[in-house]
Amino acid sequence: MGRIFEVRKATMFARWDRMAKQFTRIGKEIVIAVKASGPDTATNPALRRCYQNARSVGMPKDRVEAAIKRAMGKDTANYEEILYEGYAPHGVALLVETATDNHVRTVANVKSIFNKGNGALGNSGSVSFQFKKVGSFKLKPEGLSLDDLELELIDFGLDELGESTNDDGSEVLVLRCAFADFGSLQKALEDRNIHPLSAELEWIPTTTVPVTDEQAEDISKLIEKLEQDEDVNKVFHNMG
Numbered sequence: 001m002g003r004i005f006e007v008r009k010a011t012m013f014a015r016w017d018r019m020a021k022q023f024t025r026i027g028k029e030i031v032i033a034v035k036a037s038g039p040d041t042a043t044n045p046a047l048r049r050c051y052q053n054a055r056s057v058g059m060p061k062d063r064v065e066a067a068i069k070r071a072m073g074k075d076t077a078n079y080e081e082i083l084y085e086g087y088a089p090h091g092v093a094l095l096v097e098t099a100t101d102n103h104v105r106t107v108a109n110v111k112s113i114f115n116k117g118n119g120a121l122g123n124s125g126s127v128s129f130q131f132k133k134v135g136s137f138k139l140k141p142e143g144l145s146l147d148d149l150e151l152e153l154i155d156f157g158l159d160e161l162g163e164s165t166n167d168d169g170s171e172v173l174v175l176r177c178a179f180a181d182f183g184s185l186q187k188a189l190e191d192r193n194i195h196p197l198s199a200e201l202e203w204i205p206t207t208t209v210p211v212t213d214e215q216a217e218d219i220s221k222l223i224e225k226l227e228q229d230e231d232v233n234k235v236f237h238n239m240g
Helices: 018-037 045-056 061-072 103-116 146-156 179-191 213-228
Strands: 080-087 093-100 131-139 158-165 171-178 198-205 232-237
Touching: 018 045, 018 061, 018 093, 018 232, 045 061, 045 179, 045 198, 080 103, 093 103, 093 213, 103 213, 131 179, 146 158, 146 171, 146 179, 171 179, 179 198, 198 232, 213 232
Parallel strands: none
Antiparallel strands: 080 093, 093 232, 131 171, 131 198, 158 171
């Protein structure tokens, strides 16, 4: 076990209205989850994941419940999840996850941000082959035996267990599994009464591109602009 690499962690990134952005993202995820599988967390693992992530960013319970009620309404917008692929300056690959009710607006905005940031928006499949989609769970390390945890969870799809830090600098454990094993590992944690700080699906690069500090700054500015767009949920990169 060692330090675990997180492709979205980059302390050089300035964040704008971070909490409001996270609340908006989780609100959209709730709508998508409820419309797909209903409002019952007992039978909707995607909605349980939304609850976990809402707690991790301090989203009030009444806002979560309000989002569920809105999702059940007939007039609620239908969000479509679209993955955009492209290159930042200096050959760094980017994956941009979006949730949108207007894909024409979203693709125009994303393309404009790439162009202004000296990047290039690519076609589907032009970048994603350089990444693998995984499930990622963050846990508080207190009270957990890492050796026991690894042995108990390996049969439920655990691929990687390591240490990392949250954005606030607090220590966390990061568990990763294959995308197909996300539900299995999520249930295994629930059965052991372990409540993750967050549970996400992420794109992890299979190879990374080394960059200088100056180049990293150029790339970070582009990623920051993408993350500021209202339709963008997450941005993943293979910057080394």
